[in-house]
Amino acid sequence: MFALVDCNNFYPSCERVFNPKLDGKPIIVLSNNDGCAIARSEEAKALGVEMGTPAHMIENLIRENDIQVYSSNYALYGDLSDRVMTILSGFVPDLECYSIDEAFLDTSQLYGQDLRQLGVTIRKTVHQHTGLPVSIGIAPTKTLAKMANRYVKKNRIAGGVHWLSNAEAVQEVLQFTKVGDIWGIGPARSRVCLRHGFKTAYDLSRAPDDWVLKKMSVVGHRLLQELRGIPCIEWELEPPPKKNIGSSRSFGKLMTQKIDIEQAVANYMATCAGKLRKQGSCAGKIHVFIQTNPFRTQDAQYFRSITMSLPVDTSSTPELIRYALKALDIIFKPEFNYLKVGVMVLNLVPEKQTQSGMFDNKDRGKDRQIMKTVDTVNKALGKDLVRFAVQGFENRYKLRAAHISPRYTTRLTDIVKITA
DNA sequence: TCTGGGGTCCTAGGACCC
DNA sequence: TCTGGGGTCCTAGGACCC
Numbered sequence: 001m002f003a004l005v006d007c008n009n010f011y012p013s014c015e016r017v018f019n020p021k022l023d024g025k026p027i028i029v030l031s032n033n034d035g036c037a038i039a040r041s042e043e044a045k046a047l048g049v050e051m052g053t054p055a056h057m058i059e060n061l062i063r064e065n066d067i068q069v070y071s072s073n074y075a076l077y078g079d080l081s082d083r084v085m086t087i088l089s090g091f092v093p094d095l096e097c098y099s100i101d102e103a104f105l106d107t108s109q110l111y112g113q114d115l116r117q118l119g120v121t122i123r124k125t126v127h128q129h130t131g132l133p134v135s136i137g138i139a140p141t142k143t144l145a146k147m148a149n150r151y152v153k154k155n156r157i158a159g160g161v162h163w164l165s166n167a168e169a170v171q172e173v174l175q176f177t178k179v180g181d182i183w184g185i186g187p188a189r190s191r192v193c194l195r196h197g198f199k200t201a202y203d204l205s206r207a208p209d210d211w212v213l214k215k216m217s218v219v220g221h222r223l224l225q226e227l228r229g230i231p232c233i234e235w236e237l238e239p240p241p242k243k244n245i246g247s248s249r250s251f252g253k254l255m256t257q258k259i260d261i262e263q264a265v266a267n268y269m270a271t272c273a274g275k276l277r278k279q280g281s282c283a284g285k286i287h288v289f290i291q292t293n294p295f296r297t298q299d300a301q302y303f304r305s306i307t308m309s310l311p312v313d314t315s316s317t318p319e320l321i322r323y324a325l326k327a328l329d330i331i332f333k334p335e336f337n338y339l340k341v342g343v344m345v346l347n348l349v350p351e352k353q354t355q356s357g358m359f360d361n362k363d364r365g366k367d368r369q370i371m372k373t374v375d376t377v378n379k380a381l382g383k384d385l386v387r388f389a390v391q392g393f394e395n396r397y398k399l400r401a402a403h404i405s406p407r408y409t410t411r412l413t414d415i416v417k418i419t420a
Numbered sequence: 421t422c423t424g425g426g427g428t429c430c431t432a433g434g435a436c437c438c
Numbered sequence: 439t440c441t442g443g444g445g446t447c448c449t450a451g452g453a454c455c456c
Contacts, residue, residue, distance in 0.1 A: 031442035038438095038442070056440040072442085099438050186436050217448065219435085246444060253439090295441055307431095342443090400440095430453085437445080 001115060002231075003105040003138040004145040005088055005122065008153065010101035010132075011039035014077050015070050017131040018408045018416055026067045030055055033250050034071055034400045071401035079409045083130050091122055094237050104142060106235065119161030139164040142233045143226035146183040147173050147201065170229065174202035184223045189216050201227055241279050241348070246287075247271045248342020251397040254293065255338045261290070262325055264397050266390040268343045269324040273317040274378075276345055277371060282313035284347030286320065288327040293339035302338075304331040313349055316367045317374070318388050320345065325390070 007013060011029040016022045026043035030036065037044075037053050047065050049058060055069070062069060081100045089095050094106040105122075107115055119136040126134050137148030138161070148162045151173050164170045180190035182201050192215050198204045204212075205227040213221045222232040247268035255261055265288065276283060289305035306327045314320060324343050374386045387393070406414035 033440090033442070035441055052441085054441040059440095102438080184436070188435060219448065242445080244445075248443065250442070293441090425456105427455085428453100429455105431451090432449105434447105434449085436447085438443105 001107045001110075001138055001140060002142050002145040003092075003107050003115065003119065003136055004098075004142070004149045005103050005105060005126075005134050005136050006149050007084065007101040008133045008135055009039060009041050010081075011070075011072070011077055012041040012044070013132050014073075014080050015068075015405055016041075017080065019405070022068055026065055027070065028055075028062075028067055029070045029072055030403070032072060032399055032401075033252060034402055035250070038072070069403050071404040073405050073407065075407040075410045076405065080130060080132065084126055084132060084134070087126050087129055088122065091118070091125075094235065096236050097239070104145065104235075107138065115165070116159070116161050116163040119163065120159045123160045134160065136161045137164075138162070139170070140229045141226040141231045143183050143223060144170060144173070144229065147177050150181065151176060171202065174205055174227065175200055177201040179204055182223070182227075184219065189220060192216065241281060241350075242275075243348060244344055244346050245272045245275050245283075245348070246342060246344035248289070248340060249397075249399065250340045251338070252400045253397075255397055256334070256336070258332055258334065260396050261332065261338060261341055262328060262390060263392045263395055264341050265324050265328050265343060266321045266388065266392075267395070268341070269321045270317050270384070270388070270391055272343060272345045273315055273320045273371075274375065276315045276348070277375060279348075280351050281348040282315045282351050283310065283320065283345035284313045284349060285309050285345070286323055286327060287344040287346055288324055288331065288341070289343075290328070290331055290341045291339060292336050296337070299337050300335075302333060302336045306331050307346070312362075312364075313347075315351065316371055319367070321388060321390060 012027040015027060015029070024043065025041070026047055027041040028037040028044050028049055029039040031038045034055055037049055037051070037055060037058070040049050040051070044067055047061060047067065049061065049067070061067065077100060085095070085097050085103060088103050088105060092105045092107060093109055096104040098104055107118070110118065115138050119138060123134050123136060126132060135149055135152040137145045137150070137152060139145040139148045144164055148164050151157070152160055152162045164173060178200055179185055179193040179198055180187070182204070185193070193204060196211075196215075198207055204224065207224065209221065209224065212224045225232045249264070249268070251264070285307055287305060287307045289303070291303040292299055292301050294301060308323060308327050310323060328341070377386050378384050408414055408416055
């Protein structure tokens with residue numbers, strides 16, 4: 001049995017933990033740059049705020065209903081997430097952190113126990129220790145556990161836990177779930193299903209295998225098995241090393257100067273390189289892209305990207321920056337209003353497996369030592385104080401975050417003060 | 421007059437997730 | 439004025455080899 005624990009409206013709930021005045025009020029949390037609503041409290045959903053709506057399109061709705069608006073505060077959400085995961089790991093031998101607000105718990109060793117009761121205890125404990133509400137779905141496969149979890153939220157199941165402990169319970173949830181709401185069915189596959197008369201997860205679970213295989217490939221077929229209670233999606237208890245690492249951001253305002261864009265590229269690449277070293281990998285390729293704002297129809301549009309193979313696999317920040325700037329130089333054209341640039345490192349290999357190039361006369365050992373020192377110093381200071389010249393210190397492209405809450409749990413000066 | 425077949429590797433793009 | 443960011447997996451099709 002898999003138990004899926006999912007925090008309810010995670011970001012808005014995090015904001016509530018340290019600001020109880022928000023209880024019962026509609027809250028939305030915005031994406032980077034305060035662009036779109038990416039998380040909503042139940043009250044905000046009830047007011048009709050859809051996922052991904054641009055903030056500027058709902059200004060009236062926000063004003064008229066006194067919707068509380070927050071910029072994303074990932075320092076806060078990430079820290080609360082860690083706390084929830086730590087609590088959950090105390091209940092079961094194994095768990096898989098699936099996303100910032102979800103974890104699968106392995107309950108297979110608890111055979112014969114009342115798993116619903118276990119779920120109720122877990123939920124109570126998480127709430128007691130963090131102030132965050134969670135829902136729990138328990139089922140024979142991950143897909144069904146996801147579905148059971150959603151069922152809890154949609155039907156406000158008492159206790160916040162639903163255990164699909166027998167065939168009838170499974171069938172009820174399958175019949176309740178529309179195909180488009182199945183984990184793994186997006187708009188494209190949903191259209192295919194509906195066109196052929198499969199409206200619910202129950203319908204799909206009875207579809208012929210060869211039809212599913214043909215129309216929805218092996219991905220769809222695995223999903224079909226999962227709906228039938230046969231686990232096909234395995235545990236991933238250790239997060240596997242990343243195969244690509246990317247960093248991209250929209251600018252706070254449109255940019256035209258190459259020097260500003262170079263600074264952004266250098267900083268994004270520094271971020272990627274840091275993550276790269278953290279997982280002990282080197283990159284064999286880099287990718288750089290640049291684009292204008294597609295929503296500004298009055299502007300000339302430009303989108304270009306370039307992938308560049310590196311002569312030697314590397315994780316050195318200055319070296320990666322140098323290549324990224326070379327790549328940018330090839331694709332950059334003046335006279336456009338740029339909205340966004342991004343970089344990626346690809347073809348990642350473990351550091352120990354890297355091959356040295358035939359004409360490589362760089363002292364790699366020394367280079368690695370320097371980067372190690374930079375990482376150590378920056379980690380100790382808690383921010384990227386040691387930087388390379390091209391990264392600059394003042395950036396003109398910085399994000400808008402007009403409604404950000406304090407970093408209550410990760411910055412000493414932001415700690416909640418209580419006066420008695 | 422006639423122009424193979426099978427395999428591997430790589431890349432771009434689609435679909436999906438949170 | 440104003441529309442997010444970071445990933446994974448799969449497939450089709452081209453290049454190349456024998």
